[in-house]
Amino acid sequence: MINLYEVNETNQMILSENLDVRTITMGISLLDCCDASVEACCDKIYAKITRLAGNLVATGEEISKELGVPIVNKRISVTPASLVGAACCKTPEDYVKIAKTLDAAAKATGVNFIGGFSALVAKAMTPSEELLIRAIPQALAETERVCSSVNIGSTRTGINMDAVRLMGQIVKETAEATASWDSGGCAKLVIFCNAPDDNPFMAGAFHGVTEGDAAIHVGVSGPGVVKAALTEVRGQSFEVLCETIKRTAFKITRVGQLVAQEASTRLGIPFGIVDLSLAPTPAVGDSVAEILEEIGLSSVGAPGTTAALALLNDQVKKGGVMASSYVGGLSGAFIPVSEDAGMIAAASAGRLSIEKLEAMTCVCSVGLDMIAIPGDTPASTISGIIADEAAIGMVNAKTTAVRLIPVIGKGVGETANFGGLLGYAPIIPVNPASCEDMIARTGRIPAPIHSFKN
Amino acid sequence: MSKAIITVVGRDTVGIIARVCTYLAGEKINIEDISQTIVAGYFNMMMVVDISACEKPLGDVITDLTAVGEELGVVIHCQSEDLFTRMHRI
Numbered sequence A: 001m002i003n004l005y006e007v008n009e010t011n012q013m014i015l016s017e018n019l020d021v022r023t024i025t026m027g028i029s030l031l032d033c034c035d036a037s038v039e040a041c042c043d044k045i046y047a048k049i050t051r052l053a054g055n056l057v058a059t060g061e062e063i064s065k066e067l068g069v070p071i072v073n074k075r076i077s078v079t080p081a082s083l084v085g086a087a088c089c090k091t092p093e094d095y096v097k098i099a100k101t102l103d104a105a106a107k108a109t110g111v112n113f114i115g116g117f118s119a120l121v122a123k124a125m126t127p128s129e130e131l132l133i134r135a136i137p138q139a140l141a142e143t144e145r146v147c148s149s150v151n152i153g154s155t156r157t158g159i160n161m162d163a164v165r166l167m168g169q170i171v172k173e174t175a176e177a178t179a180s181w182d183s184g185g186c187a188k189l190v191i192f193c194n195a196p197d198d199n200p201f202m203a204g205a206f207h208g209v210t211e212g213d214a215a216i217h218v219g220v221s222g223p224g225v226v227k228a229a230l231t232e233v234r235g236q237s238f239e240v241l242c243e244t245i246k247r248t249a250f251k252i253t254r255v256g257q258l259v260a261q262e263a264s265t266r267l268g269i270p271f272g273i274v275d276l277s278l279a280p281t282p283a284v285g286d287s288v289a290e291i292l293e294e295i296g297l298s299s300v301g302a303p304g305t306t307a308a309l310a311l312l313n314d315q316v317k318k319g320g321v322m323a324s325s326y327v328g329g330l331s332g333a334f335i336p337v338s339e340d341a342g343m344i345a346a347a348s349a350g351r352l353s354i355e356k357l358e359a360m361t362c363v364c365s366v367g368l369d370m371i372a373i374p375g376d377t378p379a380s381t382i383s384g385i386i387a388d389e390a391a392i393g394m395v396n397a398k399t400t401a402v403r404l405i406p407v408i409g410k411g412v413g414e415t416a417n418f419g420g421l422l423g424y425a426p427i428i429p430v431n432p433a434s435c436e437d438m439i440a441r442t443g444r445i446p447a448p449i450h451s452f453k454n
Numbered sequence B: 001m002s003k004a005i006i007t008v009v010g011r012d013t014v015g016i017i018a019r020v021c022t023y024l025a026g027e028k029i030n031i032e033d034i035s036q037t038i039v040a041g042y043f044n045m046m047m048v049v050d051i052s053a054c055e056k057p058l059g060d061v062i063t064d065l066t067a068v069g070e071e072l073g074v075v076i077h078c079q080s081e082d083l084f085t086r087m088h089r090i
Helices: A004-016 A038-053 A056-067 A092-109 A127-142 A161-177 A184-188 A223-231 A238-267 A288-295 A305-323 A341-348 A354-361 A379-396 A436-440 B016-026 B058-072 B081-088
Strands: A021-028 A071-078 A113-120 A146-151 A158-160 A189-193 A214-220 A271-275 A368-374 A400-407 A415-417 A424-426 B003-011 B030-039 B042-050 B075-080
Touching: A004 A223, A004 B003, A004 B042, A004 B081, A021 A038, A021 A056, A021 A238, A038 A071, A038 A092, A056 A071, A056 A238, A056 B058, A056 B075, A071 A092, A092 A113, A092 A127, A092 A146, A113 A127, A127 A146, A127 A161, A127 A184, A146 A184, A158 A161, A158 A379, A161 A184, A161 A189, A161 A379, A161 A400, A161 A436, A184 A189, A184 A400, A189 A379, A214 A238, A223 A238, A223 A288, A238 A271, A238 A305, A238 B081, A288 A305, A288 A341, A305 A354, A341 A424, A354 A368, A354 A379, A368 A379, A368 A424, A379 A400, A379 A436, B003 B016, B003 B058, B003 B081, B016 B030, B016 B042, B016 B058, B058 B075, B075 B081
Parallel strands: A021 A071, A071 A113, A113 A146, A146 A189, A214 A271, A368 A400
Antiparallel strands: A021 A214, A189 A400, A415 A424, B003 B042, B003 B075, B030 B042
């Protein structure tokens, strides 16, 4: 039988160390909503989302109350809109209508974000996919809860450099369209290489075409719990360090697995995956950077940071896979600059550069995430950063992503404030040398030699 | 059989266990195990209870117990046992 010590340990994690389930995300296929008319397509989308996800928020709150574990976000991911709208959308404005429908469905169901205003263009773009991409700035400016993502490369296909060039411009246009709130529209736009089909975390969630009609995915969290556990083993060997992280990740993931199964049963929607990611928030004591510092760095960004992050990421996975048979999504450590108090402090003090962050993305689960850069950064430079990050993902057969915010009207040393979960970020410098001539080339970068496994 | 774990933490005072047990008896909730410690005047109790005969949903029992805790000046949590068994048992 469970004893007092175990109960106290669990409740300590919840009450003092910010243990929570970060999100229950319902993935919904919209492939059966395709229609020759934009209006009919939008009506079907709204009806399907509100029918399947009508009880999502209430069910999440009920489970949260019964277990005593906060479930911070309830969200929806849908089939990439470029597939759903291909038959009816003839202009970017048609796609904006779909975005507004998604926004309305999100508000009706009470979820705080809906992901899937997306296009998968890893090898090339269809005309419809290009229309969706060109609709992104207006869609993100005129909706509140819609998140967008574009997959521009993969290990199997190489990198679509035409899409990379276009996305540099789209990021700038989105920044300009949302300049009134520090270009925060860019915080809802992720550019992927090797995007997973079952990611529950925003802004990059979408319901991939490999998925069924609907699925429940759960994203766990808990950097504060790992940090607190490591405080107990300060100065001890790497073996003890790794064991402690694994044990803690196991416990955290078991909570996620329980919540996922409960939500799946109560909503009558199949369970998909648990995403093991350590997702920080701007709250004190909920920081991945603080874990790296607990491992022995005076500040994140110091030499040793990449090694410490590699170790952390690997041990989180090793502990987590034991706790759930279906692990998926991104699963690792997130390093979003604006959403992590320790990262914000290091970037503000000049101890964390984009180049060091890029190195860290080689070993973490995502990429250059929530980084504010000067508003006058050229589109070609943003494309260059996207290409670099995609190359890391392509060659290492891992997911990488870019979520950069060129803050219009602000420069290095100033702060961008996006509010709420998105946090705030110091604007950090970008290398001023140009990559314009490279980005101007057309076509794609071929898949790497080690992708030919057949 | 569905079980819940009730924890009570707060400054020690007369009648904490009596008040909680009276509520549980009224709701047909059977107590299977109690462990309790007092450290530096602070009361720390854990109960394992069987709620399968209780007619109220667990969410309502949690709300009621939270209110009982507020009356007594202690913090009462009631959580499904699943949370703890999943986390601490393979």
